[in-house]
Amino acid sequence: MSDRTPFVLLLAEDDEDLAILFHxxxxxxxxxxxxxxxxxxxxxxxxxMKKGLPDVIVTDLNMPHMDGFEVLSWIGxxxxxxxxxxxxxxxxxxxxxxxxxxxxxxxxxxxxxVSGARLHELMRRILIxxxxxx
Numbered sequence: 805m806s807d808r809t810p811f812v813l814l815l816a817e818d819d820e821d822l823a824i825l826f827h828x829x830x831x832x833x834x835x836x837x838x839x840x841x842x843x844x845x846x847x848x849x850x851x852x853m854k855k856g857l858p859d860v861i862v863t864d865l866n867m868p869h870m871d872g873f874e875v876l877s878w879i880g881x882x883x884x885x886x887x888x889x890x891x892x893x894x895x896x897x898x899x900x901x902x903x904x905x906x907x908x909x910x911x912x913x914x915x916x917x918v919s920g921a922r923l924h925e926l927m928r929r930i931l932i933x934x935x936x937x938x
Contacts, residue, residue, distance in 0.1 A: 810838040811931065812858035816848035816875060817841065818867045822916075826862070833924050834931075845870030849878050857888040860930060865894035865901070876908035889930050893918070 813830060817823045823841050830839055840858065842848045846869040848861065857879070865872035872892050879890060889911040894901065897915040905913045912926055 810836055811860075812838045812840065813860045813862065814840045814842065814848060814851055814858040816843075816845055816861065816863040816867065816872070818843050818864065829923065830927070833927055844868050845872060845875040845878075848875050852879075852882075857882070860889045860891065860927075862891045862893065865892060865896060865905075873904070873908055876905065876910060880909045889933075891926070 811834065815823055815826055815830075817826065820843075823843075827839055827841065830837055840851060842851055844867040845863065848863060849870065852858070852861075861875070861879070863872040863875050870878075872894070876890060876892070879888070890909060891912045891914060892905045892910045893914045893916055895916045897917075902913045911930075914923065914926065
């Protein structure tokens with residue numbers, strides 16, 4: 805990761821307790837990350853429209869106002885700003901949902917029951933890929 809700009813991660817999650825847990829987990833991986841949180845997909849789109857696409861978006865699928873599929877669709881409709889990874893996580897862990905997310909542009913799909921170690925490995929891979937592309 806470069807020292808010149810922070811790695812920005814946007815979390816779209818309507819459950820505040822889960823958002824706090826993710827925040828603590830991500831900060832334990834890398835304290836220099838800039839973490840942003842919105843309570844739904846509409847907030848995520850609003851953030852991106854105002855500040856640009858972050859390095860990574862982690863989005864729940866089932867949220868009020870705009871769900872994760874709609875967030876993926878909106879991101880896919882934008883001009884390519886550079887490599888933004890979109891990680892979808894959900895309690896809906898069936899193959900049909902996973903495939904629908906992949907087709908909609910998700911970089912990764914993880915279950916809400918994923919271990920912290922698995923999530924850390926996924927974030928490490930994303931950081932390495934981002935570092936080698938800059």
